[in-house]
Amino acid sequence: MVVAPLDDGTLVARALRGDDHAYGELVRRHQRIAERVAYVSGASPSELEDVVQEAFVKAHRALRRFRRGAAFRPWLLAIVANEARNARRAAGRREGLALRALASTGGQAVAEADEMVLDGERRDELLAALRRIEPTAREILACRYLLELSEEETASALGIRRGTVKSRTHRALEQLRAAIGEGALR
Amino acid sequence: MTGLERELVALSAVVDWPEARDVSVAVEHRIGLVPERRPSRRPAVALGIALVATVVAGLLAAPGTRSAILRFLHLGAIEVEQVETLPDIPRTQSFRAFGELIDGTGATRLLGLAVLPFPRSLGRPDEVRGRRAPTRQVTYIWKRPGGPVVVTRFAVRVDEYAGKIVSREARVVFVDVGGATALWIEGARHLALPAGRASVEAGRLAGDTLIVADASGTIRIEGLDREAAIRLAGELAG
Numbered sequence: 001m002v003v004a005p006l007d008d009g010t011l012v013a014r015a016l017r018g019d020d021h022a023y024g025e026l027v028r029r030h031q032r033i034a035e036r037v038a039y040v041s042g043a044s045p046s047e048l049e050d051v052v053q054e055a056f057v058k059a060h061r062a063l064r065r066f067r068r069g070a071a072f073r074p075w076l077l078a079i080v081a082n083e084a085r086n087a088r089r090a091a092g093r094r095e096g097l098a099l100r101a102l103a104s105t106g107g108q109a110v111a112e113a114d115e116m117v118l119d120g121e122r123r124d125e126l127l128a129a130l131r132r133i134e135p136t137a138r139e140i141l142a143c144r145y146l147l148e149l150s151e152e153e154t155a156s157a158l159g160i161r162r163g164t165v166k167s168r169t170h171r172a173l174e175q176l177r178a179a180i181g182e183g184a185l186r
Numbered sequence: 187m188t189g190l191e192r193e194l195v196a197l198s199a200v201v202d203w204p205e206a207r208d209v210s211v212a213v214e215h216r217i218g219l220v221p222e223r224r225p226s227r228r229p230a231v232a233l234g235i236a237l238v239a240t241v242v243a244g245l246l247a248a249p250g251t252r253s254a255i256l257r258f259l260h261l262g263a264i265e266v267e268q269v270e271t272l273p274d275i276p277r278t279q280s281f282r283a284f285g286e287l288i289d290g291t292g293a294t295r296l297l298g299l300a301v302l303p304f305p306r307s308l309g310r311p312d313e314v315r316g317r318r319a320p321t322r323q324v325t326y327i328w329k330r331p332g333g334p335v336v337v338t339r340f341a342v343r344v345d346e347y348a349g350k351i352v353s354r355e356a357r358v359v360f361v362d363v364g365g366a367t368a369l370w371i372e373g374a375r376h377l378a379l380p381a382g383r384a385s386v387e388a389g390r391l392a393g394d395t396l397i398v399a400d401a402s403g404t405i406r407i408e409g410l411d412r413e414a415a416i417r418l419a420g421e422l423a424g
Contacts, residue, residue, distance in 0.1 A: 006360055006361070006362055010362070011360075014367070019367060021259075021260065021261055021360070021367050021399075022367070023214075023217065024210060024213075024214050024259070024260070025360050027209065027210045027213050027214070028208075028210045028257060028259075031206075031208070031209055031210060032205075035203070035204075035205060035206050036203055039203065039204060045204030048204060048205075048206035049206035049207055049209060052206055052209050053209040053212050053213055053216070056209065056213045057213055057216050057217060060213075060217045099201050099202075100201070100202045101200045101201065101202060118193055118196050118197060118200075122193070123197060123200055126193060126194070126197050127197070127201075141194060145191060145194035145195050145197075145198070146194060146195075146197060146198040146201060147198070148195065148198070173188075173190060173191070176190065177190065
């Protein structure tokens with residue numbers, strides 16, 4: 001007998017068959033990334049809980065329209081991002097994504113995959129450069145690298161085509177390099 | 187991936203991401219998943235949900251009573267709460283926590299449905315114990331040198347829940363057992379409570395546990411490793 005955590009597709013199928021527990025597991029599994037996508041998409045910290053909760057409830061109502069065999073997470077993140085954008089519009093906010101460093105990081109950041117280490121100075125330099133580039137460029141870099149979303153997930157979250165993700169990411173990286181260069185000259 | 191791209195990935199670890207409270211319980215309430223209710227008992231549903239919400243709010247507001255709730259899971263007749271640290275309440279490992287000693291006839295009468303067959307792999311249990319309140323349950327106990335194997339069958343009713351409080355160190359995962367949804371708890375001993383959230387006065391210390399729920403009720407298996415517990419669940423399901 002195969003024993004493994006159930007994948008999203010199985011949980012969705014079970015939720016559609018009326019398995020009460022399956023959707024709850026999907027919520028627990030994805031709520032952290034949903035919060036971050038909501039933040040990147042314009043929800044304020046105080047709105048995050050309401051936005052994410054509303055998105056999961058709407059996703060549950062729309063579950064019957066979910067295309068069988070498709071990936072659940074990009075579909076969910078599109079709903080989350082849409083809810084966050086609605087919240088931003090409703091509040092009349094125009095400011096873009098604000099990224100700050102944690103207070104207690106000890107000045108270093110480590111990427112698990114390849115043990116890349118950023119010292120405090122480089123970290124601050126990158127954050128400052130991110131603040132200087134266009135909001136759309138900052139959003140796409142946040143999705144692709146900070147949240148490590150796939151191209152499909154990024155396209156869903158930002159409401160753009162997958163091909164646009166590639167080109168916009170390329171341009172955003174160029175902007176960022178230029179912004180880092182400008183910072184170095186100051 | 188270029189050096190700059192790798193630096194951005196590394197940067198993620200030090201970004202101060204704002205975090206919201208766990209929304210899973212609120213979502214489950216809004217879409218009607220928690221707690222399970224029969225349509226014919228709607229007034230009790232509303233009362234039950236309000237009661238659960240009140241108890242949760244009370245517990246969250248009283249850090250001395252219980253540390254913050256990290257996860258709340260619900261499967262069949264069992265509520266599982268994952269918290270930072272287990273509450274400091276009286277603990278027992280006595281078999282009397284499973285109720286009075288009964289025979290097979292008493293078990294059928296007590297549970298109101300067909301009791302589990304004795305599994306061939308374990309044979310006749312050393313003890314059969316049963317309880318009507320706060321949950322209707324029948325428990326088979328096999329006493330073994332390495333620790334007892336305990337199998338409990340619960341009858342699921344609207345007002346009957348048993349509970350488990352597990353610490354952050356425990357691993358709680360949903361697994362598939364022959365097509366039925368199951369929860370596997372491992373890695374740290376946890377507290378088993380006789381009546382879910384309503385009961386925090388005393389608990390029984392339990393080890394790795396498999397909880398299986400299907401249309402006919404809820405089965406809890408304690409004292410076996412995961413593979414053995416799943417084999418036993420399959421055997422009990424026939």
